[in-house]
Amino acid sequence: MTCTDERRRNMARDRGYNGIDAVSVGSDRTELSVVFFGDVPGGLRPANFRIEGGRRITGIEVTSVAPCPSKDPELEHCVRVxxxxxxxxxxxxxxxxxxxxxxxxxxxxxxTFVTGCDDIDCAPQCDCPDESFPPVEIDYLAKDYASFRQLMLDRLSLTMPQWTERHIPDIGITLVELLAYEGDRLSYQQDAVATEAYLETARLRTSVRRHTRLVDYTLHDGCAARAWVCVEVSGDVELKAGTVQFASGTQIFEPLVYQDLSLRAGHNRVDLWTWEDHDCCLPIGTTAATLVDGEPGKDRVLQLRPGDVLILEEIIGPKTGNEADRDITHRQAVRLTSVTPAVDPLREQPVLEVTWARDDALRFPLCVNSRGGRECTDLVVGVGRGNVVLVEHGGGVPDEPLEVPVADPVDPGCPEPVCFGCHDTTAPPRTTRYPPIPKRFQPAISRLPVTNSVPFPSLGVTTRAQADWLRDLPARAREHVRTLYRKMPEEPLEKSDTEYLTVLFGEPTLTKVRLAQHPHRALRTLLRRFDELLIAKLERLEELIGQARSGCVLTADEEGWEVAQSWGVDAAEADPADPRFFGPAAIATDTDPRDALPAVTVIDRFNETWHARRDLLDSGPDDRHFVGETDDDGRVHLRFGDGRNGAQFELLDGTAQDHSVARYRVGNGTAGNVGAEAIDKIIIADTHGATISRVRNPLPGAGGVDPEDVAAARIQAPHEARLRQLRAITAGDYADLAARQPGLQRATANLAWTGSWYEAQIAIDALGAPVAPDWLLDDVRSSMHRYRKIGHDLSVSSAVLVPLDLALCVQVKPEHIAGHVRAALMRTLGAGRDGYFNADRLTFGTPVRVSSIVAAAASVPGVLSVDVTRLERLFGPPGDALDTGVLAIKPLEVAQLDSDPARPENGRLDLTLVGGR
Known part of the structure; x- marks a missing residue:
């Protein structure tokens, strides 16, 4: 958070609090003058100061502390370190x-030990951005009623010449017309079967769906929309799962996750804490904030936890203070990943430090507070909304009974004789057809449209979240041990701390390091040898992470219990039903209709539940699965298995009672894409004393899609297999498949011969960073193993950065200040968000052209002329870029010019300014 009005400093000073006002570095760079805005505390020692940070030189320690020798009254609150x-x-x-x-x-x-400033102002600048992304025809003869009738009459004229009666009441004409009608019906059935046997001629939606499935193309039946709903209550409310519905006019919405709802009055509006500063905003890309948790000196009111969803929104105009002037596009839902209670001692204000995932980073600058209105008062502009429920279009209807048919006798044909050829007259009649035709149970749902819902959360999102949770376990354990070490010896180890260390390191290890006798020294030893002591656990953790990345869901009873016994965490943390594993809020409403399934479950007379699937190819003989197929009238038909692919639905035997029902929801398509503030009603089956004061959806419904047109699917399906790539053979295949991974700007690949086999060398260019983080490299590596060719090794690395050495000679206009022009040129040609050498602007093989650099520099106000005097690789041989006008970059390389004095190896920009003031 960046604030332009620091009011807290004066308030802290007035209330007797102390703090660091400034730090200056001496000429020898080993003496620091630390100025406090309060009195210098007595008894300061080197242990009271800690220096953190550094890239090349780290671990700097303070050796002595003394008062500043200067008699300057401004330095009376100063110490020399x-x-x-x-x-x-x-x-x-x-x-x-x-x-x-x-x-x-x-x-x-x-x-900093060296400022690195020349003739420009080194004061930090506000990073808050400005608000502103022909079939062949076959002629079949005698295929209709008239042709069949004429054919039979002609035949009878040849075989029975004496019969010449042609009146309709005649029995012969009646028989001829009856046979012609039946022949016409059978001929139509034959034509229909032949027509539905091919994709090009199929007319029924069910036939087209099955044909396209053969080429791995899914004809979708639409998808229900989703929306975020905020419920405001006047008191704490607990609502049971399945008892709540929301409405927008005639459209019904239900909570997507079947769980109890806990609504808190303190979550109706959550203010953002700015630490008494003003004119504050959360810039684009923010992933953390501080929330006000009740009134100063009183109990906390917020009960947020990781996995909860918070909606950040602008409630009034920051300049006028009117609600009508608010920007309704400044609303976004974020799912919290961490919640840390804290207290602001200056006001004794309880606060919550919350963070959310990088996928939920703010897409707009949110103004938190401002000064405006008619009376120019302090205004609260941006707030958070709790009690957020993810709802989906479609309301539940009463259970629909299913008419299960009675099964045919097992043995077809006549009954066997009892003895000596005598028939049993008491046995029921048997069917005599051969071969036997089994009855198939394919009921149809009466109401429509049936809701088609995408599974939430998706399998991939859950497993990736579990992999991230496992990856953070060692860091969490290390930080816990480090916290215990820092508290020593003022706070001795408690029994719970010793138990945690015992679970983590084991009793023999704690005995060897003599934790009971020398806890402070033992903790230091455990920290230094952390990876060595836990090498077996870390290897097992890597195996579990690999399982999660490959799509295996970890359960709390199995893998969760194992992790709890090894790392001292709660086994319930690994439960896939925990909202922490639901993924970012940004993807909750971003649905793919081809992943949607009918929201139908069947409960048979044995009280067993049957679930919908895309198909039954992967279903076993005992899997209670069915397929929901939508016909041309929009009615859903249920197709069950045959006992080999999916369990066979057991029919009635003539004596059992039928209690099979279908449980489903109704509502689908674009009708659920309602606008913001459209969902304003709640329907509660049992209020339980609930006090709902307001229901609203700050964000519009999204994701609703109507069923796919059959004609469009018939055209697109034959080309789907060719357009979707599922294997990697060439270097281009590896690059294309790797680029699908989220968080990448681009990827490139090369097949290198190692002497015995080929190695696919993949280089990735991360989005928003010059160097790809380790977790992104691991994700790309694990996702590419399923596509790689057998015999190819796989290597994934970050892009090869090529630092540049660029020198410009700039003529400044006489009326402009040279220092200001220099600062503008540094921003324009730097690696910042809008800079020419921004990490997301340049990618693999992008050449650096002299003309584009000149154009970028000439666009800066105050520049009269620009001349490029040097352009070459910083650590390479001299090139001819000034002669050719282009500095070539290889396919696996990315140009880099950070112009950072702290890291000169990342590119150097030399500006020579002539003229100006």
Whole structure:
């Protein structure tokens, strides 16, 4: 969070709190002058100061602390801190620890040992962005009623010449017309079968669906829309699962997740805490915020936990203060990934530090507070909304009874004689047809349209979230041990801490390090040898992470119990039904209709539940699955298995009572894509004293799709297999498949001969970062194993960055200040969000052209002329870019020019300014 009005500093000083006001570095870079805005605390020691950060030089320690010798009254609250060595050009952080009376916001301060500023202002700039993405015809003779009738009459004229009667009442004419009618009906059935046997001529939706499934193309039947609903209550409310519905006019919505709803009055509106600063905003890309948790000095009211959804929205116009001037597009749902309680000691204000996933990063700048209105007062502009429920279009209807037919006798034909050829007159009659034709149970749902719902959460989202949770376990354990170490020796280990360390490291290890006798030294040893002591557990954890990445869902009773016994966590944390594993809120309403299934379940007379599936190819003989097929009238027919692919639905035997029912929801398609604030009613089966004051959907419904047109599917299906790539043979195949991974800007690949086999070398260009993180490399590597050719090794790495050495000679207009022009050129040609060398602007093989650099520099106000004097690789031989006008970049390389004094190896920009003021 960036704030332009720091009011907290004065308030902290007035209330007697202390803090770091400034840090200056001496000429020898080993002495720091630390200025406080309060009195210098007594008894400061080197242990009270900690220096963090650094890239090349880390672990800097304070050796001595003394008062500043200067008699300047402005430096009377100053101490001189001596460090053991000077740092590099990166940013460090100086913190005061174990000293009472310091405000937590000013306990630490960032500084650099070398500023690196020339003639421009080094003050930080606000990063808040401005608001502104022909079939052959076959002639069949004698195939209709008239032709059959004439054919039979002609035949009878030859075989019975004496019969010449042609009047309709004649018995012979009656028989001829009856046979002609039956022949016409059978001929139509034959034509229909032949027509439905081919995709090009099929007319029935069910036939086209089955044909397209043969080429792995899914003819979808639409998809229900989803929306986020906020419920405001006047008191805490507990609603049972399955008892709540929401309505927008005649359209009914139901909660997508079948679970109890806990609604809290304190979640109706959640304010964002700005630490008493003003004119604050959450910029684009924000993934963390601080929430107000009740009134100062009172009990907390927020009961948020990881997995809950919060909607951030702008409630009034930041300038006028009117509700009508708010930007209704500044609304977004985020799913919390961490919730940490804290307290602001300056106001004794309870707060919550919350974070959310990078996929839910803010897509707009959210103004938190401002000063405006008619009376120019402080305004609260942006707030959060809790009590959020994800709902889906479609309302439940009463269970529909299914008419299960009576099964035919097992043995066809006449009954066997009892003895000596005598028939049993008491036995029921048997069917005499051969071969036997079994009865198939294919009921149809009477109401329509039946809801088609995408499974939530999807299997891939759950497994990826579980893999991330497993990946964070070692870091969480290490941080827990580090916290115990920092508390020593002031706070001794408690029994729960010892039990946790015993589960983590084992009793023999704790005995060897003598935890009971020397806990502080033992914890330090455990931290230093953390990976060595837990090598077996870390290897097993990698196996579980690999299983999760491959699509295996981890359960709380199996893998969760194992992790709990090894890492000291709660086994319930691995439950896939936990909202923490539901994925980001951004993907909850982003549905694919081809993944949707009918929201129908069948409960047979044995009280067994049958579930819908896409097909029965992967269903076993005992799997209670069925397929829901929609006909041309929109009615859903249920097709059960045959006992080999899917269990066979047991028919009645003539004596059992039928109690089979279908349970489903009605509502589908684009009718559910309602606008924002359209869902305004709630239907509760049992109120239980509920006090619902308001229901609204801040965001519009999304994801509703009507059923796919049969004609369009008939055209597109034959080409689907050719357009979808499921294997990697060439280098281009590897690059295309790797680029599908979320978080990538682009990927490229190369097949390298190792002497015995080929190795597919994949280089990825991460989105929003010059170097791909390790977790992204692991995700790409695990996803590519299913596509790679047998015999190919796989190697995934980040892009090869090519730092550049660029020098410009710029003529500045006389009326402009040269320092300001230099700063503008540094931003325009830098690696920032709008810079020419931004990490997302350049990708593999993108050449660097002199003309484009000149054009970018000339667009800066105050530039009269630009001349490129040097353009080459920073660590390469001299090139001819100035002669040819292009600096070539290889296919696996990406140009880089950060122009960062702390990391000069990432590119250098040399500006020579002439003229100006």
């Amino acid at each position: 001596t460090v053991d060595r000077a740092g590099d050009l990166s940013t460090y952080r100086l913190c005061v620890v174990d000293v009472e009376g310091f405000d937590p916001r000013y306990r630490c301060l960032d500084f």
